[in-house]
Amino acid sequence: MTEPLHVLIADDSVLLREGLVRVLSEAGFVTVGAFGDAEALLTAAKTVPFDVALLDVRMPPTFRDEGVRAALALHAAQPGVGVLLLSQYVETTYARELLGSGAGGMGYLLKDRLASLDELTDAVTRVASGGTVLDPEVVAQLVGRRADPLAALTPRERETLQLMAEGRTNAAIAGLLHVGVGAVEKNVSAIFAKLGLDDSGTDHRRVLAVLTWLDAAA
Known part of the structure; x- marks a missing residue:
């Protein structure tokens, strides 16, 4: 049988972290670490084997772009892993920054999508395989701005x-x-x-x- 994907999670909301662990388990993934900030995830990523990291965009200490910085750092250190950013709002600046890195295995998903197990499963699987995932609302704003x-x-x-x-x-x-x-x-x-x-x-x-x-x- 195919080995299940191993996932690291970073989100300052305890409820969301626990919910993600539960939902990912139902989808057949294995959570190998869940943390309240990006720095703790980056530390764990150096020693814990994983396939995909799920990170909130805004986390302690500044609640600005810690997740984005961590995502880019992860890909620079381990190009083969997938990274999926989660955000409460459409923040096209951060989406453009990910796209501008030119790296595959990157995703940007609104937290509203987490209510759909199929959408989350698809996103995690796609970034793990080197694909790019962008929330439809983010795409709509990027395309609209480009016009x-x-x-x-x-x-x-x-x-x-x-x-x-x-x-x-x-x-x-x-x-x-x-x-x-x-x-x-x-x-x-x-x-x-x-x-x-x-x-x-x-x-x-x-x-x-x-x-x-x-x-x-x-």
């Missing part, structure tokens, strides 16, 4: 983004547009929101916004 990523921006927001692409600071943009810095900060926040760029606690969103502008202008 015209800047369509939702106002003329002033487009001006602001163009100046950001030139490397201008918020203060410099305010001077060029003859507005207050607060108004520029408001426009920048609106740009991030409309482009679906979630807060990662760094300047990464600013870079991604500029990349979107450059892609649209190409």
Whole structure:
């Protein structure tokens, strides 16, 4: 008989972790470790043989992108394993980051899908075999954005983004547009929101916004 897939889990919710262990067992998988944070999973992954890791996107200590960072680290260290990210919301920035890595065996699934044993089983099996799994809602937003990523921006927001692409600071943009810095900060926040760029606690969103502008202008 085929050896069952071995799975590692990381999610800060005890109830969700226990639920995943139970559901995976019903599907014929074997959970070899379940942890409350990504760091503990990464430590276990160095010594425990596994086929797939299931990680929440946002976990302690910052609740931003720990799962994404861990997913990329796992694939860099062990390219043959599968990684399935779980998220409460559609966060296309993180989905694009996974796709941008160029690695197979990656997946991004909304937690709502966990109610379906068939969908979860299919996703785990596919990433284990080197396939890519993207939640249909994530795909819909990625495709919609690709059609015209800047369509939702106002003329002033487009001006602001163009100046950001030139490397201008918020203060410099305010001077060029003859507005207050607060108004520029408001426009920048609106740009991030409309482009679906979630807060990662760094300047990464600013870079991604500029990349979107450059892609649209190409």
